[in-house]
Amino acid sequence: MTRITLNVNGTDHAVEVEPRHSLVDALREQCGQTGSHIGCEHGVCGACTILVDDEPVRGCLMFAVQADGKKIRTIEGLAENGAFNALQQAFHEHHALQCGFCTPGMLMLATWIVERGAPVSDDELRDIMASNLCRCTGYRNILRAVRAVLDGTITRGAGA
Amino acid sequence: MTVIGKSVTRLEDRALLTGTGRFAGDQNFEGQLYMRVVRSTVAHGCIVSIDTRAAAEMPGVFAVWTCADVADVPAINLRPGSALQDLERCRQPILAQGVVRYVGEPVAVVFADDPYRAEDAAELVWAEIEDLPPVVGLMDTPGEFSPGVSTEPSVFETGYGDVDAAFASAAHIIECELTVGRHTGVPLETRGALSIWNEAKGQLEFHAAAKVPHNNRIALATLLGLELDQLHLFEGHVGGGFGVRGEIYPDEVLVNLAALRFRRPVKWIEDRMEHLISANHSREQTHRIRAATDADGLILAIDDEFWFNQGAYARTHGATVPSVTAAMLPGPYKLPAYRSTGHIRLTNVTPAGTYRGPGRYETTFVREMLIERIAAELGLDPLEVRRTNLIAADEMPYDRPFSVGGSPIQYDSGDYPGALASALDQFGYDALQAEMAARRAAGELAGVGLICFVERGGDGPFDDVRVEMAADGSVEVVTGVASVGQGAETVVAQVCAETLGIDYSGIVVTHGQTDRIARGQGARASRVTVMTGNATHMAASGVRTILLETAAGLLQSPAETLDIVDGVIGLAGSPGDGPSLTVAEAAAEAICARGGTHLAVEETFEIDRATYSFGVHLAAVSVDPMTAGVTVERYAIAYDIGRAVNPMLVEGQLVGGAVQGIGGALLEEFLYDEAGQPLSVTFADYLMPTAAEVPDIECLVLEGDRSTTNPLGLKSGGDAGVTGAGAAIAAAIGAAIGKPETVTRLPVSPRRLRDILKAKS
Numbered sequence: 001m002t003r004i005t006l007n008v009n010g011t012d013h014a015v016e017v018e019p020r021h022s023l024v025d026a027l028r029e030q031c032g033q034t035g036s037h038i039g040c041e042h043g044v045c046g047a048c049t050i051l052v053d054d055e056p057v058r059g060c061l062m063f064a065v066q067a068d069g070k071k072i073r074t075i076e077g078l079a080e081n082g083a084f085n086a087l088q089q090a091f092h093e094h095h096a097l098q099c100g101f102c103t104p105g106m107l108m109l110a111t112w113i114v115e116r117g118a119p120v121s122d123d124e125l126r127d128i129m130a131s132n133l134c135r136c137t138g139y140r141n142i143l144r145a146v147r148a149v150l151d152g153t154i155t156r157g158a159g160a
Numbered sequence: 161m162t163v164i165g166k167s168v169t170r171l172e173d174r175a176l177l178t179g180t181g182r183f184a185g186d187q188n189f190e191g192q193l194y195m196r197v198v199r200s201t202v203a204h205g206c207i208v209s210i211d212t213r214a215a216a217e218m219p220g221v222f223a224v225w226t227c228a229d230v231a232d233v234p235a236i237n238l239r240p241g242s243a244l245q246d247l248e249r250c251r252q253p254i255l256a257q258g259v260v261r262y263v264g265e266p267v268a269v270v271f272a273d274d275p276y277r278a279e280d281a282a283e284l285v286w287a288e289i290e291d292l293p294p295v296v297g298l299m300d301t302p303g304e305f306s307p308g309v310s311t312e313p314s315v316f317e318t319g320y321g322d323v324d325a326a327f328a329s330a331a332h333i334i335e336c337e338l339t340v341g342r343h344t345g346v347p348l349e350t351r352g353a354l355s356i357w358n359e360a361k362g363q364l365e366f367h368a369a370a371k372v373p374h375n376n377r378i379a380l381a382t383l384l385g386l387e388l389d390q391l392h393l394f395e396g397h398v399g400g401g402f403g404v405r406g407e408i409y410p411d412e413v414l415v416n417l418a419a420l421r422f423r424r425p426v427k428w429i430e431d432r433m434e435h436l437i438s439a440n441h442s443r444e445q446t447h448r449i450r451a452a453t454d455a456d457g458l459i460l461a462i463d464d465e466f467w468f469n470q471g472a473y474a475r476t477h478g479a480t481v482p483s484v485t486a487a488m489l490p491g492p493y494k495l496p497a498y499r500s501t502g503h504i505r506l507t508n509v510t511p512a513g514t515y516r517g518p519g520r521y522e523t524t525f526v527r528e529m530l531i532e533r534i535a536a537e538l539g540l541d542p543l544e545v546r547r548t549n550l551i552a553a554d555e556m557p558y559d560r561p562f563s564v565g566g567s568p569i570q571y572d573s574g575d576y577p578g579a580l581a582s583a584l585d586q587f588g589y590d591a592l593q594a595e596m597a598a599r600r601a602a603g604e605l606a607g608v609g610l611i612c613f614v615e616r617g618g619d620g621p622f623d624d625v626r627v628e629m630a631a632d633g634s635v636e637v638v639t640g641v642a643s644v645g646q647g648a649e650t651v652v653a654q655v656c657a658e659t660l661g662i663d664y665s666g667i668v669v670t671h672g673q674t675d676r677i678a679r680g681q682g683a684r685a686s687r688v689t690v691m692t693g694n695a696t697h698m699a700a701s702g703v704r705t706i707l708l709e710t711a712a713g714l715l716q717s718p719a720e721t722l723d724i725v726d727g728v729i730g731l732a733g734s735p736g737d738g739p740s741l742t743v744a745e746a747a748a749e750a751i752c753a754r755g756g757t758h759l760a761v762e763e764t765f766e767i768d769r770a771t772y773s774f775g776v777h778l779a780a781v782s783v784d785p786m787t788a789g790v791t792v793e794r795y796a797i798a799y800d801i802g803r804a805v806n807p808m809l810v811e812g813q814l815v816g817g818a819v820q821g822i823g824g825a826l827l828e829e830f831l832y833d834e835a836g837q838p839l840s841v842t843f844a845d846y847l848m849p850t851a852a853e854v855p856d857i858e859c860l861v862l863e864g865d866r867s868t869t870n871p872l873g874l875k876s877g878g879d880a881g882v883t884g885a886g887a888a889i890a891a892a893i894g895a896a897i898g899k900p901e902t903v904t905r906l907p908v909s910p911r912r913l914r915d916i917l918k919a920k921s
Contacts, residue, residue, distance in 0.1 A: 018276070034186040035179020037399070039348045040432040044843035047348055075179035088177045092169055095812050099645025100176025101183065101348040101399030130852035133843070135348050135400050136645050137812065138819035138881075139851040 004068035008033055009077030017064040024048040024059030026067075027074065035075040035104050039133070046132030049105035050074050056112045056131075075104040078111070084157025087111060090145035093154065098136035105132050110146045120150055164658045164872075167808030170650045171665065172643070175397070182396040184352030184368035189425035192354070193222050195415055196278035198268040198285045199434065200260035203296070203508040203836025205289035207258055210268055214284040220277040222422070224285065225414075226268045227255045233417060236408055237379055238478040241565070246314045247474035250506060254383075254410040254417075259306065260289060261472035262510050263838050264437030266410045271418060271426065294508035294836035298446060298469045305506040314479065314504040318486050320561040321497025323452075326461030330452030334534050339905045340522045340886065341829040342444035342469065345515045345820075346848060349399020351439060352429040353412050355419035362390060364420050369393035371406025372682030373672045374640050379408050379476070380416055395672025401644030401683060402820070403514040404439050407476045411438070433841045440513030441830055442481065444469040447526045457538050457545040461497035464489055464526070470504050471511035479504060480565075481512065484519030484616075487564030491527050492576050492614045492774055493549040498562075508836040514684075517879040520615065521821060521886055525906060528611040528887035532900040542891070542900075543584075546612055550576045557868065567619060571772040573865035574800055580612065583776040583798030586860045592780060592794070600898070605783035606793075607895025611887040612776055615799075617876020618690025618869065619770035624679050625695035626762035627656060627703050631751050633727065633744030635660065636668045637699075640680010641692045643671055646878060647809040648688050654805055655693045655872070659700035660707075661724025662743055677762075686876035689805055694870045695765035702761030707743060710750040715739045771867040773875040775799040777818070777884030779892040788914035790826055790893060796858035797884070802866040802875040810877045815857040817881020823849045824882075825889035826907050857881075 001016040006023075008031050015030040022041075027033045027050070039047035041060045048059035051073040078085050084092060087110050097103045109132055113120060120128075122143075129143060148154045175181045212224040235251035238244055256267045268285045272278035295303070295311055302312040327333060354367040364386065369376060373393040381391045398405060411428060418426040430438070447466040453459050468482040486500035531549075535542035551558050553575035560569035584590070592608055599606040626638040637656050641648055649669040657664035670676055681691065704724065711729040712719040717739075723732035730740035750759055780794040797814045804810045827847040831839040840846040866873025886906045893908055894900030902916045 020276070028185070033179070034183075035181075037183065037349070038185065038429075039350070039399075040843050042432065042842055042844070045348060045432075075177075079178050084177060091177055092173045095170065095808050097173060097176055098647070098812060098816060099347070099349070099398060099400040100172070100181055101397075101645075103176055104179055107177070126851050130850035133348060133848055133850060135346060135402070135820065135848065136816045138815035138817075138857055139854060140815050140856045141812065143851060143856070 002065055004065055006031060006064070006067055006072055007070065008072045009074060019063065019065055021064045022060050023062040023064045023067050026064035027059065033074055033076050037101050037104055039101065044133065046105040046109065047102050049108045049132060051108055051112060054115070056109050073108065075107055078107060086149045086155050086157065087114065089157030090148045090154040094141045094145040094148065096137060096141040096145040102132060102134040106134065106142055113146065114149055162658065163654045163664050164805050167806055168650065168654065168664060170647050171653055171669070172647060172649050183349055183399055184354060184396065185429050187354050187367055187396060188427070189354065189356050192425035192427045193271045193273060193418070193422065194275040194278040195418060195426055195428040196270045196282040197266045197411055197434065198270065198282045198287065199438065200256065200263055200265040200267050200289065202260060202289050202291055203263050203294035204292040205260050206292060207256060207260060207267065208288040208290055211286040212268060215270055215281040218277065218281040218284065220273040221281045222271045222273065224268060224270050225255065227257045230255050230417065233383055233413065236410065236413065236476065237382065238474060239375060239379065239476045244478045247478050249309055250313055250474040252410060252473035252475065252511065254413045262508050263836060264510055265472070269414050296507055296509065296832055296834060296836050298444065298467050298505055298507060311506050312503055313506060315501065317499065317501045318562055319499035321461065323461045323463050323497045323499040326497045327452045327463065330460055331455040332453045332538060333450060334453065334530065334537050335450040336530060336533050336901065337446065337448050337904060338526045338529055339446040340443050340525055341906050342441050343515065343824040343828045344439065344441045345402025345404035346846070347400025347402055347405050350430045350432060350435045351405060351411065353415040354425065354427045355416045356425040357419050357423045364391045364416060366391070366393045366416055367396060369395045369406065369672060370398040371401050371642050371644060372684060373642060373674055374680035375682060376408055377674050380413065383413055384416060384420060393674045395642055398644045402516040403518060403684070405644065406642070407440060407513060409438065432843065436841050436846055437510055437838050440475055441471060441510045442512050442515030442518065443522060443824065444512070445485065445522050449526055449530055451530055451534060453534055457534055457540050457548050459493060459495055459549050462495060463499045465501040467503045467505055469509070469512060470506055471509045472506065473511045475511045475513045477513040480514055481518045483565055485523055487569060488519045488616065489523040489527055490560060491524065492551055492612050494551055509832055516817065516820060517882040520613065520879060520883040521824065524611065524613045524883050525886040525890060529890055529903065532891050532894055536900050543610060547577065550580065550612065553578060568769050570769060571614065572868045573802065574774045575864055576774045579774050579798060579800045579862055579864060580776055582862060583860060586798065587778050587796045596780065605785055605896045606781070607892050608778065608780050609888045609891025609895055610776065610778045611884050611891055613884045615773045615775060615876060615880045615883060616770045617686030617878065618874065619685060619687060620767040622764050622766045623681055623691040623695040624677060624762060624764050625692060625699045626677060626760055627696065627699040629703050629747050629759040630757070631748040633742065633747050634666065635662065636670055637696055638670045638677050639692050640677050640682065641671045641688050642683040644683050646683070646688065646813065647806065648683065651689050651805050651809065652692055652696050655696045656700045659697050660704055660743070662727045686878035690771060690870055690874045690876055691765060693805065693874055694872050695763055697872055698763035698765055699761045702763060703759050706750050706759055707746045710753070711741055711746045714741060714749065767869055769869055771869045771875045773800055773802060773880070775880050775884060777888035779888040781889065781892040781896055783893065783896045783913065785917060788910040788917060790908065790913065792822060792855055792889070795822070795855055797881060798860040798862060799880045800862040800864040801877050803863055803873045804861055805874065807861050810861050811859045813877045814859050814881040817879065818857045818885050819849050819854050821882040821885020822854055822889060824906060825886045829907050
């Protein structure tokens with residue numbers, strides 16, 4: 001076992017992991033952060049997408065030990081003072097989720113797009129969001145939700 | 161107060177958007193063991209021996225079971241009410257008993273204190289299996305599948321009218337063979353289960369239940385030898401259902417059996433490869449279909465013979481898929497005579513069950529491609545052939561003189577030609593066809609497919625709902641329905657709020673908890689909004705009556721003169737004027753007078769038939785002649801749902817379903833090699849659409865004639881998005897390449913389409 005520190009949404013978690021433990025397993029089982037989901041464990045579906053040092057990463061393809069000391073962001077860190085942030089609010093208003101299993105990965109990928117601050121064409125947005133699979137929504141409303149935030153139509157969420 | 165018909169946001173979203181959902185993998189109990197299933201790696205073989213010693217000696221391993229350890233547990237039953245068709249003898253044991261029949265079949269199971277260790281140990285279980293020749297071809301000549309069981313355990317015939325006479329007098333006879341590949345639902349959450357023995361209550365508790373908790377409670381109790389009151393099921397969040405998730409599989413039985421025997425919590429989460437080779441497959445069928453028509457393309461009779469690949473065992477659905485296939489093939493057309501002969505075939509592949517739109521996706525593809533063929537052979541516009549055959553509005557209700565599973569087939573309402581006209585108008589059909597014709601004239605391969613279908617849903621037999629109002633006016637709706645992500649809580653809350661004249665957003669909808677309500681039908685067959693909606697309306701009406709009667713005494717006005725608006729009871733038609741009291745005040749008063757802690761009314765909505773609705777799918781595609789890749793340029797759905805409780809959620813179902821259906825039309829397929837080895841075992845080879853493969857799906861939600869089967873007039877919407885997608889894409893590709901008769905098999909993969917293009921040139 002290896003002792004590492006995972007900084008998750010600003011909080012340090014000192015945990016012991018085996019070198020083979022995936023980062024998403026460590027987040028879920030050791031840090032109690034079950035918001036990031038495991039859909040395929042081979043890097044295709046993207047349900048486990050998280051931000052590591054502000055870059056999107058498949059939590060199933062990174063070992064926990066590789067994230068030692070890094071700044072990790074997950075869906076649990078999105079809400080602001082108990083209220084939805086803009087992306088959460090946009091997903092809610094645009095019906096961009098049904099079962100909600102892919103949602104954590106979609107939100108974190110979209111967070112990266114929004115925070116980059118660069119203009120994003122519709123084709124580019126579709127291309128980036130095609131990194132992750134959703135089996136319920138048919139993607140239309142997910143793209144609309146992210147576009148609404150990029151365009152500034154939705155800037156913050158309602159209170160809790 | 162009108163909240164029915166409004167696109168209000170969902171009650172379900174908050175937990176799912178903040179990462180606080182409780183999916184199977186998110187739940188844990190102190191001291192739990194982790195289960196890992198050892199699966200057959202050969203398609204057909206005799207188990208010579210299974211060596212578990214190395215696994216059992218691994219640190220952390222608690223137990224290893226093989227078939228001898230579970231020989232007292234019967235094979236998994238077919239669900240009562242599923243069309244059985246003599247499939248009882250094809251049921252699956254929870255661990256293979258002497259013979260394995262598909263790659264993925266459970267042969268042993270390991271329990272350990274850590275999931276990684278359980279997986280390590282499972283890899284050390286050595287099953288020596290002597291290969292037997294596998295059956296892999298759906299259309300092979302029938303032979304013996306297992307001792308005393310044929311590869312064709314059942315053939316059934318159904319239909320109506322004088323088919324032979326119609327063929328004898330027909331102006332044209334058109335025939336073709338059409339095949340749908342093997343696909344399935346593939347929810348993003350794999351299957352999982354968590355079971356714990358509650359010593360204090362003397363009951364087994366199965367968490368992470370889904371789809372049909374009440375039915376599964378009965379099935380599991382029977383298998384485990386428990387009294388019904390010794391077992392309860394609890395539904396958490398469910399990461400997609402699509403007909404697949406929430407059935408009783410060997411794995412779920414093993415988890416519960418282990419928790420019962422060990423008196424320790426046991427958890428199981430399958431991985432994606434396991435899911436793709438062990439959860440129900442569906443769809444795969446081949447049809448040889450003939451139509452007799454008159455000179456104008458009016459269909460006089462259809463004679464359809466089809467073969468359905470059940471895989472290695474019959475599962476809980478029994479013969480539901482082939483039965484519904486026979487029932488749904490006629491679709492929205494008149495069709496005076498019809499014969500359907502269904503062959504259920506066993507092969508050494510993963511067993512099949514239902515997948516969203518069962519029997520609809522397949523038959524809509526077959527029927528609509530038959531119509532494309534009729535049009536081509538008679539030199540007619542396919543749209544005109546459809547118009548010629550559509551059931552007219554004045555023919556409603558329209559009886560089909562045969563039944564499905566004992567339930568009569570009556571199309572209850574709808575103006576099919578009118579809805580088609582609305583769709584053509586909305587989608588700019590004529591202009592689109594002209595544009596595509598011009599592109600074809602310029603050498604492009606581009607075309608439009610437009611198809612019609614009938615959807616079936618909201619079947620019975622019943623749904624129970626209890627509406628409970630506390631003294632503060634807060635409301636809980638308790639139902640045996642299940643949520644698989646479709647928005648059931650929101651829709652039920654809307655119906656309850658509308659009936660009670662209160663805000664929907666504060667209503668708590670409790671579902672999938674067998675300790676809260678005695679019966680339930682779960683979430684299947686597009687039934688929730690219709691069945692649970694009407695039961696909710698009935699129970700909430702009971703509470704409303706109590707509130708108004710109580711208020712009548714206090715306000716000194718007859719109850720029938722009162723109404724509830726925005727949670728305030730006052731004189732009907734003049735809100736804000738005159739004496740009034742709040743719902744909470746009336747509830748407190750009524751509870752005080754009647755005793756107890758709540759106003760509680762439980763009602764049952766019963767029905768013996770389904771409701772039928774009409775829809776149109778349109779696809780515009782282009783084909784790259786070099787790569788044989790298909791680009792879906794436009795996709796549009798018009799669907800007459802009669803009355804939409806929440807149009808936004810209806811659109812959500814249509815769009816999501818369409819993309820699943822496009823997957824089955826172009827990408828998704830479970831392929832096997834000659835040895836019965838699965839070739840589609842990861843998301844790198846079972847390809848599902850991403851955002852890059854599909855356009856924004858356009859929707860036209862029509863509210864034409866309401867259903868006549870239920871008081872709220874509701875029709876179903878869950879399957880209408882997927883049902884037409886295979887047909888629309890296939891028809892569009894046929895139009896693009898100018899040879900509709902060459903598109904005979906879904907999915908139209910680039911390899912298949914390249915062969916078609918080669919043969920064409």
